[in-house]
Structure formats: C-alpha cells, structure tokens
Amino acid sequence: MMCINSYKFKTRIGIGPSCDDVMLAVEDSDLRTENLLPPPLVGTWVSERCEVRPGPEYLLRWHYYSENGTFRHNTYVYKDDGCSKPVWSRCVKGRYGVRGRSLHMPDASQADFTLQEVMVMVYSGTMAQDLSARANTSCPGVTVGQWMPKVEYVVYKPRERNDSVEPSREDIDKERSCMDLLKLSYEDVVLLRIQRRPPLVYDTWGVREELLLGETKAKFTVFADPLIRANQTTGCVPCQLVHESTLLYPPILDLRPPLPIHLTGEWVSMRCEIKHHNLFLRRRVRVSGKSWHAEYSFFSDPQCTCKTILATAEGNYLPAGPAVVSKVLGAKDFDFSVERTFLTVYEEELASSLEQDGTCGPPGKWLIGTARDLSNSGGCPALGITTPTTEYELVRIESDSSGNSILFLGQSEERKGVKKERPTHFQPPLLHCASPEFPLTQLLNSFNAGGSFRPFATTVLSLFTLALVPRLY
Numbered sequence: 001m002m003c004i005n006s007y008k009f010k011t012r013i014g015i016g017p018s019c020d021d022v023m024l025a026v027e028d029s030d031l032r033t034e035n036l037l038p039p040p041l042v043g044t045w046v047s048e049r050c051e052v053r054p055g056p057e058y059l060l061r062w063h064y065y066s067e068n069g070t071f072r073h074n075t076y077v078y079k080d081d082g083c084s085k086p087v088w089s090r091c092v093k094g095r096y097g098v099r100g101r102s103l104h105m106p107d108a109s110q111a112d113f114t115l116q117e118v119m120v121m122v123y124s125g126t127m128a129q130d131l132s133a134r135a136n137t138s139c140p141g142v143t144v145g146q147w148m149p150k151v152e153y154v155v156y157k158p159r160e161r162n163d164s165v166e167p168s169r170e171d172i173d174k175e176r177s178c179m180d181l182l183k184l185s186y187e188d189v190v191l192l193r194i195q196r197r198p199p200l201v202y203d204t205w206g207v208r209e210e211l212l213l214g215e216t217k218a219k220f221t222v223f224a225d226p227l228i229r230a231n232q233t234t235g236c237v238p239c240q241l242v243h244e245s246t247l248l249y250p251p252i253l254d255l256r257p258p259l260p261i262h263l264t265g266e267w268v269s270m271r272c273e274i275k276h277h278n279l280f281l282r283r284r285v286r287v288s289g290k291s292w293h294a295e296y297s298f299f300s301d302p303q304c305t306c307k308t309i310l311a312t313a314e315g316n317y318l319p320a321g322p323a324v325v326s327k328v329l330g331a332k333d334f335d336f337s338v339e340r341t342f343l344t345v346y347e348e349e350l351a352s353s354l355e356q357d358g359t360c361g362p363p364g365k366w367l368i369g370t371a372r373d374l375s376n377s378g379g380c381p382a383l384g385i386t387t388p389t390t391e392y393e394l395v396r397i398e399s400d401s402s403g404n405s406i407l408f409l410g411q412s413e414e415r416k417g418v419k420k421e422r423p424t425h426f427q428p429p430l431l432h433c434a435s436p437e438f439p440l441t442q443l444l445n446s447f448n449a450g451g452s453f454r455p456f457a458t459t460v461l462s463l464f465t466l467a468l469v470p471r472l473y
Contacts, residue, residue, distance in 0.1 A: 019266045019433040023284070025200055030272045030303045032198045035107040036209070038098060039194040041065045045211045045227035046242040049398075050083035050253060054413055056328045056424045057183070058083055060242050060251055063211070063227060071096045071113070076242075076250045081329035082257070083238075086250040087127055090182055091119040091152075098192075105214070105278055107302050108191045118156035118182060121247045123149055139178035150248060156182065190215055191223070197271075205402075208232045212274070223274050225428075236401055258330035259397040259405065263287040267407045267430035272304035280304050285407075285430060290316050292336070307346045311385065312371065315339035320392075327424050331396040331408070340375040341387045357382045394423045405432035 045063040052058060060083050062074040073092040079085040092115060099110040120135070122128040132147035139155045147153055156178055191214040199206050209232060214223035233239030241251040269282040280299040285292065291314065298309040320326075320333035343361065345351045351366035360380035361372045374380055379387040394410030407430040410423030 019268055019284075019435045022431060022433045023268050023282075026268070026270060026282075027304070029198055029200050031305065033303065034196040035302065036194045036196060037101070037107070037109070039109050039192055039211075040209075041096075041098065041111075041192070041194065041211070042067050044230040044243065046230050046233065046239045047225070048228050048233075048236060049225075049238055050078070050081060051225050052081065052328060052408075052425045054425045056081075058329075060238070060245075060253075061227060062242050062245060065096065069095050069097060074245070074247065076245065080255070081331075082255045083251070083253045084255040086123050086252065088120060088122040088131060089247045089250055090184075091121075091247055092184065093117045093119075102191050105191055105193075105274075108193045108212075108214070111190045111192050113190055115156070115158060115184075117154060118184070119152045119247070120155050120182070121150060121152050122147060123250070125149060134181055135178070138181045152247060156184075193223075200270075205235065206232070214274075222276070256398075259399060261332060261395060261397055263395075263397075263407065264289070265432060266435040267432055270406075270429060270431045272299065272302060273428050274302070279308075283430060286435070292317060308350065309346070309383075310344040310371070311383075312342040312344075313338050313340065315388075324422070326394065327422070328394060328396070331394050331410075333422060334393045334395065336391045336393050338387055338389045338391060340373070341379055341385055342371045342373055342375075343380055343383070343385070344369060344371040354380070354382065392421050392423070394426070396426065398429075400429075406430065407432065 042065050045061075045065075047060045047062075050058055050060060058078040058081050060076045060078075062076075064072045071092075071094055074089060075092075076083070076089045077087050079087050094116040095114045097112045099112065102108040102110045120131065122131055128147040128149050132145070132153075135153075135155050136145075158175075193212045193214075194209060195212070196207060196209050209229040210226035211229070212223045212226050228236070228239055230239065230243045233243065238251070238253055241253060245251040264287055266287075267283075267285040269284070273281045273283070275281045275298075280302055282297045282299070282304055284295045284297075286294070293314040294312070296309075296311040296313075297304070297307055298311070300306045300308050315337040316339065317334050317336045320335055324333050326333045345354065345366055346368060348368065351368060354360045354366050359378075360382050361374045362377050366372065374385060375387050379385040379389075392410075394408075396408040398406050398408070400406050408426035409430070411425050411427045412423055413425075
C-alpha cells in the first residue's frame with residue numbers, strides 16, 4: 001500500500017497555477033480537511049450551484065436542522081439547467097436522529113429520518129393541473145380537486161398504523177407510488193458526513209463546512225452534491241439566494257449559459273471524490289486534438305492518501321450521431337473509443353488476487369507500482385475494464401464563482417443491474433489548469449472568463465477539435 005505522508009505546495013513564476021501546483025494544493029487541502037464527528041448538523045445548509053440529478057432533473061436545496069431533532073427540507077425544481085425557471089417545490093418536515101458511525105462508509109454517520117408532512121407548491125397552471133391529477137391518484141389522503149399556482153398543498157402524511165393490523169398490499173403500493181411521484185428517497189437509514197475544508201489557492205472561498213448526504217442502494221453508496229453551511233457563503237450568490245428563499249419565493253438564479261466546449265488542455269479533480277464500493281478517486285485528464293489521455297487514481301481513504309490502483313486509458317473520440325439528442329440542457333453527448341488501457345496496483349493482496357484471477361492483462365507476476373499494458377489482452381474483467389470498447393459520454397463546461405473553467409463529465413447509471421447507455425447527470429467537476437504541453441491554456445481561461453482576449457480567443461478556438469475522456473467505472 002502506498003500512503004502519502006506529507007505535502008509541500010510549490011509555486012513558480014508563470015501565468016496562472018500549473019496543473020502540478022493545483023494537484024499539490026488539492027492534495028494538501030484534502031489532507032487538512034477535518035471530518036467532524038459527531039457531525040454538527042444543527043443549522044441551515046444550501047446548494048452551491050444548480051444541481052443536475054438523473055432524469056435529468058434540475059434543482060436547488062435548502063435544509064434546516066433544529067436542536068430538538070426536527071428538520072425541514074425545501075427542494076426547488078426547475079425547467080432549465082440554470083435554475084432560473086421554477087416549476088414546482090416540495091417541503092418535507094419530520095424528525096431526525098444521528099445513530100453513530102456507519103458500517104457502510106468510512107468517516108460517515110448513520111441517521112434516521114422520519115417523515116411527518118410533505119407540502120407541494122407549483123408555479124404555473126399547467127403544472128398545477130398535471131401534478132394535482134397524479135397526486136390525487138397516487139397519494140393517500142390528498143383532497144381531490146384542481147390545484148392553483150402558488151398555494152401550498154399537503155400531499156403526504158404517514159398513515160397511523162395499528163401494529164396488530166398488517167397494512168394491505170394496496171396501501172403499501174399507493175404510499176410507494178406517492179413517494180415516487182414526489183421523488184422522495186428517504187430511507188430508514190441515511191448516510192451523512194460533515195467536513196471542514198480549508199481555503200484553496202485557486203478559489204475565493206475561505207474555510208467552509210460541507211454536508212454530504214447519501215444512501216446505500218444494494219452494493220452502491222451514493223452521495224449527493226455537498227451542501228454548504230449557510231453562514232459561510234460569502235461571495236456565493238446562488239448560496240445566498242437559496243438561503244433567503246421560501247416556497248412562495250423560490251430562488252431564481254441569473255441565467256448563465258454553459259461555456260463553449262473547448263477541451264484542449266488539462267483538467268484535474270478539485271477534491272478527493274467519493275465513488276461506489278467505498279472507493280475514493282482523483283482524476284487527471286489531458287486532451288489534445290482528437291485524442292484523450294486520462295489517469296484514474298483510486299484510494300482506500302477519504303483523504304486520498306493511500307493509493308490502491310492507478311488506471312490509465314487513452315483513445316480518440318467521435319461526436320454522437322445525429323440521431324442522439326442530449327437529454328441534459330447545456331450538455332453534449334459523445335462516443336469515445338478506449339483503445340489502450342494500463343493498470344498499476346499498489347497493494348500486495350490485490351496483486352495476488354489479480355494473478356489468481358488470470359483474466360486481467362497478460363499472464364505473469366504483478367509487480368507493485370509497475371504499470372501493465374492491458375490493451376492486447378482484452379482489459380481486466382475483474383475490475384470492469386474492457387479494451388477496446390466504446391464509452392458514451394456527456395460533457396458540459398461552466399465557469400465557477402472564482403472565474404475558473406470547470407468540466408463536468410457524465411456519471412453512468414444502472415437500473416436493475418443494467419448500465420444505461422447515455423448518462424443524464426454528472427460526476428464532480430474537474431478544474432482547468434495550465435500545462436507546459438498546452439501553452440494556450442491561459443488563453444482558453446481568458447476566453448471562458450470573458451476577458452480582453454475574448455475576440456482573438458474566439459478565432460483561435462475555432463481551430464481546435466472537441467474532445468473528452470470516457471468513464472471506465
């Protein structure tokens with residue numbers, strides 16, 4: 001096992017931070033990030049940006065937790081990817097309790113959420129007619145009738161149950177149907193983490209606390225985008241708008257269209273990312289012309305200090321065919337060929353397992369810290385790597401509150417064990433940084449930020465071809 005023991009941030013003279021500098025700064029930030037146990041949940045938490053959920057669904061969240069164990073969650077759903085056109089909102093009230101450390105995820109806690117009431121408000125006559133018709137059919141106890149915009153309607157209250165009387169299958173199915181309609185996925189046990197992150201050199205934020213809520217589905221642990229403690233959102237306009245919102249006055253963000261998809265250069269993870277199966281990940285992506293090269297570093301701890309696997313992949317891309325229309329607003333679909341893959345392991349136990357498996361790469365002994373070419377042997381089925389193959393990708397580029405270009409790549413989805421071909425939401429963003437191999441990186445950033453180089457940059461950028469990296473996991 002390879003664990004990183006210390007970090008030293010380096011600086012050098014030049015235009016903007018280099019990718020190596022950014023990666024060192026991120027590693028240092030992850031190392032100094034505090035996991036707060038027991039989690040100080042009391043207070044208000046808000047979304048940092050317009051969130052994209054599977055479907056797709058565009059939303060903003062406002063969460064409040066009181067000292068006496070009650071909670072209120074407001075979720076605002078939008079028609080557009082900029083969260084500027086509210087469609088409907090829901091307010092969930094109930095009680096919560098934190099059990100202690102989770103057995104499913106390191107440094108996470110288990111929490112119970114008991115729903116007591118769900119209210120809904122719609123913002124147009126069309127949505128009122130549609131949602132009320134479905135709620136009247138699906139939700140027990142809902143008053144039949146036509147809804148009106150900007151009026152609160154109670155659509156869900158748990159039935160009082162007699163422990164001696166078994167609920168009927170019809171009642172169970174109807175309650176589940178109502179929960180699905182309202183897109184509520186509150187489980188008996190929910191995972192939560194609260195972490196305090198230090199400031200980063202490329203960001204205008206200071207120290208901030210983040211709330212990560214997740215749930216365990218089969219073998220997968222899924223965490224939503226982090227919420228930010230509301231009193232630490234200075235400089236974050238979306239955060240402040242969400243903080244001041246109510247169901248009657250939902251937050252309306254300024255419409256900021258996505259940036260042109262010009263990916264030439266290098267992109268790196270902005271934090272240690274949480275993945276399925278209790279794994280943690282850092283990504284580094286290099287794009288040049290029609291080719292891409294990516295490095296996926298997997299770790300066994302939430303600070304990304306103990307590396308277990310380095311998976312490297314490269315290939316070429318093609319835009320998705322004319323019959324493919326992206327379901328996610330402001331994003332585009334691509335087809336990417338995985339032509340070469342390499343694997344490096346850092347754990348003796350894993351190396352021994354791969355040798356015994358015999359299907360991962362060419363025959364022979366696995367050496368710790370030495371890359372093996374999987375390209376001519378079909379990949380590594382034990383780890384879900386296939387070579388050659390074609391991956392379907394979704395991409396979007398935005399500018400964050402500090403003026404940095406950030407890249408969103410699609411998050412693969414599974415339904416009933418079958419992987420969907422086209423993703424409809426994203427992984428955590430990657431940060432655009434300066435690399436000696438790509439001297440136009442800073443010019444690209446000037447273009448993205450709308451600076452004085454924009455007219456010239458528009459001409460230069462038209463010479464570059466779109467490209468990006470697929471997901472292997």
